[in-house]
Every structure is written in structure tokens, then in C-alpha cells.
Amino acid sequence: MKKLHESIWVKFEKANDAYKIKANKHRRKTKFQQGDLVWVNLRKERFPSKRKSKLAPRADGPFEVLERVGDNAYKIKLLGDYGVSTTFNIGDLSPFVEDKYISDLRSNPNPHEENDPCGGSAMIQEGVTSQRTLTSKCGPNMLQSSFGFLNSSFGLNTLIWTQFHDKDVGILAT
Structure with a gap:
């Protein structure tokens, strides 16, 4: 009986490992360091006053990461009065990427000049x-x-x- 129990347990662990691999296939492996800047997702459940309309921003920030709490939670330095805990799950955080160059938004750019986006006569x-x-x-x-x-x-x-x-x-x- 003991051998049967052990063989079933080994098959059970193999099946769980296969499920784990499939479940974690598309999971983001994002890790933040202390001092990194992040966006905070404004969920309706957690920020009801910030998400009153469809056109309200869905994220706020950037905020600084103060420390890591466990495997998937971070303490964030919130600026202003939000009335919520400063600890957030990794699913509610997105990395802040600063734009070094704002692209030219004209509808008809000049294709002749590569270095000068406006063709030299701008x-x-x-x-x-x-x-x-x-x-x-x-x-x-x-x-x-x-x-x-x-x-x-x-x-x-x-x-x-x-x-x-x-x-x-x-x-x-x-």
C-alpha cells in the first residue's frame, strides 16, 4: 500500500509540474530594485475615488519603490493623500520608462532629410x-x-x- 501511495504521489507531482510550466509560460518576471520608478494601476476596488469615470486615468505615477516585501509585493512611496496601504502586488505595478526623445507627430514629415525631421526649413x-x-x-x-x-x-x-x-x-x- 505504501509503494502504491508513493507512485501515485510521484505522478501527482509530475502533473503539478506540467501545470506549473503551462501556467507560468506567459507570466511576467518583473523585479524592481529599491529606488526604481513605477506606475501604479488604479483598480476600482482599491481606488474608488480615482476611477469614477471611464475617461479617468488607469494608472498614476511615477512613484519610487521603497522596499520589496516578499516575492510579489513592494512598498511604494505614494505622494499625496490616497488613503490606501503603500504595499502593492506586482500585478498592480508597471515599470516607468522615461522617453529620451519625443517623436515628431506631424502627419506629413519630410522623407528627404534624415537628421532634420523638418527638412531644414522648419x-x-x-x-x-x-x-x-x-x-x-x-x-x-x-x-x-x-x-x-x-x-x-x-x-x-x-x-x-x-x-x-x-x-x-x-x-x-x-
């Missing part, structure tokens, strides 16, 4: 208001409409424009 314009600073890149065909829009919409006092690769600087007063 203008960088900055408008300074009492409330905010506006900076945008645009090609020569968008320049006049952009100036008119910025002047009429934001009441700009000064509009500074420079050639993208030249050293000449011009100042226009409105």
Missing part, C-alpha cells in the same frame, strides 16, 4: 505669455497660420522665431 517658435510658455516645431507652410492662431488665442506679447539650423534670431512684437 521654424522653432516660442511664445511667452503671462501664464505659460508655448513651444512648437512646424514647417514653413504651417508657420503663418500658427502665428495667427497663437497671437489671437493666447494674446502673445512677443513671438520669437529662429531658423532651425541658423544662428539668426528674430523678434516680432505684436
Whole structure:
């Protein structure tokens, strides 16, 4: 009887190992170190005040990892008043990846120039208001409409424009 029990137990362990391999096939193996920045998933159950509408953000952060608690939990340095525990499961955390370069979002970029995303004739314009600073890149065909829009919409006092690769600087007063 004892041998039968042991043979059944060995088969049981083999079956469990096969199930474990299949279950863990697509599992993320994310480990965070102390000081890493992470996004926190705002679940409705845990953050009911933060998820009142469909258009509300689904994550908040970045927050700093303070310490690891067990195999799959981390203590996070929450900024502000959230009213929840600072310990989060690994499933509620995503790594924060900082963008080094913001890509050009124009709908019709110039394919002829590789180093200059605007084809060498682009203008960088900055408008300074009492409330905010506006900076945008645009090609020569968008320049006049952009100036008119910025002047009429934001009441700009000064509009500074420079050639993208030249050293000449011009100042226009409105």
C-alpha cells in the first residue's frame, strides 16, 4: 500500500509540474530594485475615488519603490493623500520608462532629410505669455497660420522665431 501511495504521489507531482510550466509560460518576471520608478494601476476596488469615470486615468505615477516585501509585493512611496496601504502586488505595478526623445507627430514629415525631421526649413517658435510658455516645431507652410492662431488665442506679447539650423534670431512684437 505504501509503494502504491508513493507512485501515485510521484505522478501527482509530475502533473503539478506540467501545470506549473503551462501556467507560468506567459507570466511576467518583473523585479524592481529599491529606488526604481513605477506606475501604479488604479483598480476600482482599491481606488474608488480615482476611477469614477471611464475617461479617468488607469494608472498614476511615477512613484519610487521603497522596499520589496516578499516575492510579489513592494512598498511604494505614494505622494499625496490616497488613503490606501503603500504595499502593492506586482500585478498592480508597471515599470516607468522615461522617453529620451519625443517623436515628431506631424502627419506629413519630410522623407528627404534624415537628421532634420523638418527638412531644414522648419521654424522653432516660442511664445511667452503671462501664464505659460508655448513651444512648437512646424514647417514653413504651417508657420503663418500658427502665428495667427497663437497671437489671437493666447494674446502673445512677443513671438520669437529662429531658423532651425541658423544662428539668426528674430523678434516680432505684436
